[in-house]
Amino acid sequence: MTIRLAASSGFCFGVRRAIQMALSAAEGKNNDVYTIGELIHNPQFVQELTEKGIKICNDVSSLRDSTVIIRSHGITRQELETLIANRNRIIDATCPYVSRTHEFIKNAIDENYDVIILGDKNHPEVIGMLSYGNSSTKVVAPGEIPKDFNKKRLCLISQTTQKIEDLNNLVCEILPQLIELKIFNTICLATTQRQIASAKLAKHSDLMIVIGGKQSSNTKMLASMCSKYCQTVHIETEDELTEELFLGKQYIGITAGASTPESRIVKVYNKVLKINGEEDLVTSIQSIPLFKEESC
Ligand code: SF4
Structure with missing residues (x-):
């Protein structure tokens, strides 16, 4: 493999x-x-x-x-x-990328905009953002089209871990109904880069292993994105990997959410090496080969 x-x-x-x-x-x-x-x-x-x-x-x-x-x-x-x-x-x-969403929301409210937050309403980050809004501030989930919003002066802001396509889609849905729309692209660059890199790797893999907490929003997002391209498993530890999972697979991709320690990535990589019959294990993430698109 x-x-x-x-x-x-x-x-x-x-x-x-x-x-x-x-x-x-x-x-x-x-x-x-x-x-x-x-x-x-x-x-x-x-x-x-x-x-x-x-x-x-x-x-x-x-x-x-x-x-x-x-x-x-x-x-x-x-x-x-x-x-x-x-x-x-x-x-x-x-x-700081989350703190600035609080500032943006406070300022938009002061300027009399109604605010819509794109995100997961149960996620602590979004609950925090919402607290800086007012009674008209709403949260919409990806793919959801808001109803009953201020058609004159609206501000749209995103949870940092959302996908840019979902923000684009929401803008396309609501813009035709509006006079003025203020948009803050608060999707964090680290999140976007991680998503792009993982999707590229998934397109060239037979199996993607996504490592991170089962409650981690950005890890779940990575797993859902990778699953569009190949078989994908979302694991917290290497113990969840079985030999059967790798049967008939040649290209294995590994990615990890923003809250996954490097030591965990190393353990998962070593487990895959062992399943592949290799004895030379690695001790640091720097020793793991990175996917480069031009190598395909
Ligand atoms: S993904 Fe990391 S860098 Fe980006 S906003 Fe969240 S905590 Fe900050």
Whole structure:
């Protein structure tokens, strides 16, 4: 088998930054530090963080005089106000690309635009974005066409992990009904690059292995995109790979979501090598061959 890794696999800038901030906050501390929700959507890595004293808290109002890390997805405006009121020491690891969506929404509301957010209404990032809107702010899912919106002055903004095609499609659907449409393309470049690289690899693979938390929005998006081109499995760990999966397959592609540690990618790659009967395993992601389109 030929096994190749998609370019831009693994931790993105925002996740790497949040982890570094959390680890340095926990270093040398006797008391636990808390994250609001899981720091990243990766159960195995969250377990490692817990062992380092970084615990998860889902009830903001229960924290007082504590050290609290805001993860890369951000939190709601109301949660932030509660944390401040309860004298917590806040380490804001909200990804700057997410923070700017809050600013854009606040400014659009001040300028009297109604706001539509393209995204998953249950995702913490979108819940945070929504809190900076007002009572007319709506969330629409990819492929959904909004009804009853302000036909004069509308602002459209996206969750950072959405697909650009879905934003384009939404614009095409609503623009003919509008006088003025303000659009913020807040889809993160790291997400777009990862999606493009994974799709290119999937087109040249018989099997795609997508590594990342089963709850990770950007990993689920990668798996759905790759599945258009070849058989695709979404796994959290190498233990989910069986030899049968590889029967009759020649080209194997590997990609990983933005919250997948490099060490996990290495373990998955080594498992595939072993299934392929190879004995020389790798110790770092840099030793894994990257897919280059011109090599096809
Ligand atoms: S995917 Fe983009 S927006 Fe989200 S945390 Fe990573 S860098 Fe930030």
